[in-house]
Amino acid sequence: MATFNNTNLADFKGVWVFCEQRAGVLMPTDFELISEGRKLADELGVELCGLLLGDNVEGLAKELGGYGADKVLVCESPLLKDYTTDAYTKVICDVIMEQKPEIFLIGASNIGRDLGPRCAARLHTGLTADCTHLDVDVNKYINFLKESSTLDLSTQKFDMEDRNLKMTRPAFGGHLMATIICPRFRPCMSTVRPGVMKKAEFDQAKADACQIVKPAFTLTEDDCKTKVLEIVKATKELVDLTGAEVVVSVGRGISKDVEKGIALAHELADVLGGVVGGSRATVDAGWLSADHQVGQTGKTVHPRIYVALGISGAIQHKAGMQDSECIIAVNKACNAPIFECADYAIEGDLFKVVPMLIEEFKAAKAGK
Amino acid sequence: MKAIVCVKQVPDTSGKVAVNPDGTLNRASMAAIINPDDKSALEAALQLKDNTGCEVVVVTMGPPPAEGMLRELLAMGADRAVLVSAREFGGSDTYATSQILAAAINKIGLESDDVVFCGRQAIDGDTAQVGPQIAEKLHLPQITYVAGVEKVEAGKVVCRRELEDGYMMIETATPCVLTCLKEMNEARYMSVSGIMECYAKPMEVFNYETLKDDPLIQIDTIGLKGSPTNIFKSFTPPQKGVGMMMEGADKATCAKLAGILAGKHII
Numbered sequence: 001m002a003t004f005n006n007t008n009l010a011d012f013k014g015v016w017v018f019c020e021q022r023a024g025v026l027m028p029t030d031f032e033l034i035s036e037g038r039k040l041a042d043e044l045g046v047e048l049c050g051l052l053l054g055d056n057v058e059g060l061a062k063e064l065g066g067y068g069a070d071k072v073l074v075c076e077s078p079l080l081k082d083y084t085t086d087a088y089t090k091v092i093c094d095v096i097m098e099q100k101p102e103i104f105l106i107g108a109s110n111i112g113r114d115l116g117p118r119c120a121a122r123l124h125t126g127l128t129a130d131c132t133h134l135d136v137d138v139n140k141y142i143n144f145l146k147e148s149s150t151l152d153l154s155t156q157k158f159d160m161e162d163r164n165l166k167m168t169r170p171a172f173g174g175h176l177m178a179t180i181i182c183p184r185f186r187p188c189m190s191t192v193r194p195g196v197m198k199k200a201e202f203d204q205a206k207a208d209a210c211q212i213v214k215p216a217f218t219l220t221e222d223d224c225k226t227k228v229l230e231i232v233k234a235t236k237e238l239v240d241l242t243g244a245e246v247v248v249s250v251g252r253g254i255s256k257d258v259e260k261g262i263a264l265a266h267e268l269a270d271v272l273g274g275v276v277g278g279s280r281a282t283v284d285a286g287w288l289s290a291d292h293q294v295g296q297t298g299k300t301v302h303p304r305i306y307v308a309l310g311i312s313g314a315i316q317h318k319a320g321m322q323d324s325e326c327i328i329a330v331n332k333a334c335n336a337p338i339f340e341c342a343d344y345a346i347e348g349d350l351f352k353v354v355p356m357l358i359e360e361f362k363a364a365k366a367g368k
Numbered sequence: 369m370k371a372i373v374c375v376k377q378v379p380d381t382s383g384k385v386a387v388n389p390d391g392t393l394n395r396a397s398m399a400a401i402i403n404p405d406d407k408s409a410l411e412a413a414l415q416l417k418d419n420t421g422c423e424v425v426v427v428t429m430g431p432p433p434a435e436g437m438l439r440e441l442l443a444m445g446a447d448r449a450v451l452v453s454a455r456e457f458g459g460s461d462t463y464a465t466s467q468i469l470a471a472a473i474n475k476i477g478l479e480s481d482d483v484v485f486c487g488r489q490a491i492d493g494d495t496a497q498v499g500p501q502i503a504e505k506l507h508l509p510q511i512t513y514v515a516g517v518e519k520v521e522a523g524k525v526v527c528r529r530e531l532e533d534g535y536m537m538i539e540t541a542t543p544c545v546l547t548c549l550k551e552m553n554e555a556r557y558m559s560v561s562g563i564m565e566c567y568a569k570p571m572e573v574f575n576y577e578t579l580k581d582d583p584l585i586q587i588d589t590i591g592l593k594g595s596p597t598n599i600f601k602s603f604t605p606p607q608k609g610v611g612m613m614m615e616g617a618d619k620a621t622c623a624k625l626a627g628i629l630a631g632k633h634i635i
Binding site: 084086116117126127128129130150171181185229304326347353357361 | 381461463492493498499500501503504505511512526530535544551595598600602604606612613618619629
């Protein structure tokens with residue numbers, strides 16, 4: 001039998017959050033995770049620590065306190081300037097085995113999803129990917145199930161003393177949800193989907209009170225088998241329709257002023273971070289090229305958000321988009337079939353409604 | 369030089385996903401396909417073969433019917449296939465799966481200039497964990513989110529690694545593990561002669577007996593019992609109700625909609 005040094009659960013205490021920085025700038029996800037970590041630390045009655053690696057990054061640490069971190073562990077070295085799997089994994093795992101946190105959260109960015117599994121494998125512990133909901137307290141978890149599941153709770157048994165982290169994540173494109181636990185090993189690790197957890201209000205007093213600790217660690221050139229040759233920041237390339245997270249489509253409803261209609265769709269798509277599509281009518285009329293067409297003879301899309309502007313919603317069009325997670329429709333005719341599959345519908349002139357939507361979406365996103 | 373490609377057979381979740389009334393996935397209703405990222409990993413390995421003449425070994429862990437998928441991969445151009453299949457391996461989470469695959473790679477034999485190719489993630493689990501965990505178990509460097517293999521030369525690999533806001537060029541030493549994005553290439557089709565020949569190519573089965581002497585294979589590191597994570601509950605989200613017709617079409621309506629969407633973390 002193998003022996004592991006992380007099975008004595010009582011040795012592990014505290015909630016830790018990996019705080020990712022790129023080029024000396026904290027990622028927005030850090031604040032979301034610190035805020036969520038605060039909630040979990042309170043449920044457990046323990047301390048919340050941020051873990052920050054980099055070169056000359058101590059100055060960033062206090063800000064994390066403003067969102068709820070009691071303490072930030074800062075590990076600085078020129079070898080930690082840019083993220084590399086080898087260096088970051090070594091330092092993080094060494095510090096974790098030294099200080100033994102109970103829970104370790106990582107943002108599910110391209111970097112977090114590289115780091116998380118590597119650390120979990122080295123520590124011999126469980127890792128749940130891309131979580132969208134986290135609970136320790138059983139009552140809170142039951143309340144979450146009441147709102148977000150179709151389970152018949154009267155037939156479910158719960159151990160009210162259970163202090164395991166309950167990590168919920170969507171599987172199979174969100175058609176199924178699974179709550180995962182890691183009952184036998186520590187730390188309990190989770191990568192958390194960016195943009196899901198709510199950011200707390202920044203509190204300057206808490207930021208001032210936040211303690212900065214510099215744990216000792218060893219890291220040499222020999223520990224780094226990968227080398228970053230260059231980092232290139234790119235403006236986002238045009239995403240193709242099928243892979244897009246957000247699709248804003250236009251239909252015959254833009255005929256009054258085609259150019260303006262398409263410009264509005266582009267502007268709305270930019271606000272939401274998506275691409276522009278269209279119905280067959282717009283392609284047949286030559287307003288958009290054929291690779292923009294959504295529908296039975298065009299592309300089938302299932303984005304997170306589908307916005308249908310001036311599209312009546314013929315069955316041929318719906319066949320290509322009805323599995324989208326959230327459908328928003330704007331149409332002048334109250335009896336348009338698109339309203340049957342829309343989650344949110346506005347009856348009105350798209351040329352008047354869309355500019356207001358752009359403004360309000362911008363404001364809502366800025367307020368987050 | 370050798371390219372080892374880890375491939376998974378997955379249910380096609382790109383269309384409609386059917387869920388049984390008890391909340392489990394209705395796998396029978398979906399076609400089994402080669403995981404898209406893995407298909408690109410194979411293509412990257414085959415391109416390396418085109419350039420260097422290296423051997424390409426494909427390996428999968430799964431039930432016996434996964435052999436059909438391995439034949440497809442042989443028909444696309446792989447030289448040798450390994451099916452890792454045993455009752456003891458069932459119920460593995462990503463940790464246990466990577467232990468078993470790492471043991472299988474040890475058995476295949478890893479030399480100093482070999483490269484292990486994996487897909488970034490499988491479309492059924494969406495975890496993106498097995499590749500890095502294999503790398504850790506084999507003590508190899510890794511490059512994940514590979515969008516292009518720029519250079520492979522004596523003991524050295526340079527890859528383009530995607531970031532949300534750009535990319536990194538990373539150099540690492542072989543042997544190493546690369547996890548590939550499906551966008552990196554367009555996988556080739558099986559050829560008719562490939563299909564004819566695929567039945568004559570070697571197909572090995574590694575079962576528990578084959579791998580049990582590897583230190584990675586222990587009862588507390590494989591299968592359901594060896595998995596650190598367990599499913600606590602699984603459930604279906606509430607069905608989509610009838611949509612919401614917003615009142616009016618003015619600024620207040622738009623603000624209300626933005627508020628609802630922001631509240632539900634949709635925007």
